[in-house]
Amino acid sequence: MRALVWIILLFAAAVGLAVLSQHYQGTAHIILANTQYSMNLNTLIIGLLLLWLVLHILIKTAKTIAGLPGGFRRWGRKNRLRQADQALNDAGMAFFSGQYAQTETHILKLLNNKDAGEKLPLALVLASYAANAAGDTVSRDKFLTKLEKQPEKYRLPSRLLMAENALSKGDYATARTNILAALKIAPDSLPAVRLDLRRTLAEKDHEGTLKNIAILQKKKAISQEEAALGKQSAVQIMLKNINNIKDLKRCLKPFSDNEKHGILALDIAQSLRSMGQLKEAVKHIRTAYKHQPNPELLHILSEVFPYLPDADRKKLLEDAERRLTDDKNNIDLLNMAAKMAENEHIWGKAQHWLEQAIVINDTPTLHLALAKVFADSGRADMAEQQRAIALQQLTAENADNE
Numbered sequence: 001m002r003a004l005v006w007i008i009l010l011f012a013a014a015v016g017l018a019v020l021s022q023h024y025q026g027t028a029h030i031i032l033a034n035t036q037y038s039m040n041l042n043t044l045i046i047g048l049l050l051l052w053l054v055l056h057i058l059i060k061t062a063k064t065i066a067g068l069p070g071g072f073r074r075w076g077r078k079n080r081l082r083q084a085d086q087a088l089n090d091a092g093m094a095f096f097s098g099q100y101a102q103t104e105t106h107i108l109k110l111l112n113n114k115d116a117g118e119k120l121p122l123a124l125v126l127a128s129y130a131a132n133a134a135g136d137t138v139s140r141d142k143f144l145t146k147l148e149k150q151p152e153k154y155r156l157p158s159r160l161l162m163a164e165n166a167l168s169k170g171d172y173a174t175a176r177t178n179i180l181a182a183l184k185i186a187p188d189s190l191p192a193v194r195l196d197l198r199r200t201l202a203e204k205d206h207e208g209t210l211k212n213i214a215i216l217q218k219k220k221a222i223s224q225e226e227a228a229l230g231k232q233s234a235v236q237i238m239l240k241n242i243n244n245i246k247d248l249k250r251c252l253k254p255f256s257d258n259e260k261h262g263i264l265a266l267d268i269a270q271s272l273r274s275m276g277q278l279k280e281a282v283k284h285i286r287t288a289y290k291h292q293p294n295p296e297l298l299h300i301l302s303e304v305f306p307y308l309p310d311a312d313r314k315k316l317l318e319d320a321e322r323r324l325t326d327d328k329n330n331i332d333l334l335n336m337a338a339k340m341a342e343n344e345h346i347w348g349k350a351q352h353w354l355e356q357a358i359v360i361n362d363t364p365t366l367h368l369a370l371a372k373v374f375a376d377s378g379r380a381d382m383a384e385q386q387r388a389i390a391l392q393q394l395t396a397e398n399a400d401n402e
């Protein structure tokens with residue numbers, strides 16, 4: 001814009017002089033002190049223009065010469081910035097290619113570049129993670145020390161790395177310190193929450209485990225299977241300190257029915273059995289088994305069966321029989337029903353269900369169970385026959401294994 005203004009002004013001056021020269025064709029007089037100089041007006045104009053041109057060229061040349069040192073400095077800095085960009089790019093490519101030694105080489109080039117500037121924190125992060133992956137703890141700690149000198153907002157990756165290393169060594173106090181520092185820098189850091197979940201699981205901190213799982217579920221950053229296993233671990237820890245039904249119900253209040261009758265079903269059943277709450281255990285197992293059939297639940301049910309009142313035992317046996325009408329090939333249900341019938345001395349049903357199970361899966365265990373039914377019911381010869389079959393099967397299995 002300034003150049004355009006100058007062009008317009010010079011053009012206007014040229015036009016003005018041209019018009020003036022049409023009316024004044026005489027001589028221009030220049031007086032310096034007591035001396036007067038006379039010359040043609042056109043000559044004066046041309047001379048002034050030439051003088052302006054020469055002065056302009058001299059001034060431009062002087063400016064160019066004076067600016068050479070600064071230009072060289074700017075060129076050098078630009079070149080170093082380009083080299084820093086290239087080194088950081090090469091380091092990133094080497095890191096994600098698993099070439100950790102080359103990553104460190106490129107990072108060292110960048111660290112020696114005085115114009116690395118804002119690229120330095122990322123370079124130190126790459127270098128520390130590369131050294132950690134390569135098992136070079138000395139270099140890793142050296143880079144982490146340099147990274148700790150950077151502004152706090154750049155220290156999140158180093159905190160996460162130190163927490164992960166502390167967890168791998170079982171140093172949970174150091175891990176917790178670094179995780180809290182990471183969450184202070186970035187409260188929404190999902191990697192930090194994941195690391196804290198690992199810590200709480202390892203330290204059997206059920207409250208911390210449930211809190212971290214809730215955060216990850218809210219952010220949709222954990223699978224249903226992983227969340228269920230984490231909750232199961234937390235509940236197992238909680239149940240160890242519970243010895244009455246009231247506390248158990250309070251403990252399970254935060255969990256849904258699907259969780260109580262699914263992933264947590266077996267732990268709840270075992271807790272109820274250990275507390276002597278046999279009726280509650282039976283009620284829970286029946287509901288949970290409908291929700292998700294689990295053979296271990298049937299095993300617990302067969303264990304508590306003999307200690308139940310007569311009416312409850314009769315009801316359970318009738319319920320098992322009804323279930324077998326619709327699911328006659330369920331070998332776990334057949335085995336449990338046979339044990340119940342054996343306990344009630346209903347030898348015919350016990351024998352029938354065990355024989356039906358043997359047809360589905362012929363194993364030595366089932367033959368021995370059938371032998372016990374025959375022995376308890378006074379049929380010693382048939383019991384001996386079943387023991388012989390079981391022994392023959394076991395001998396054949398041992399021969400195959402050899």
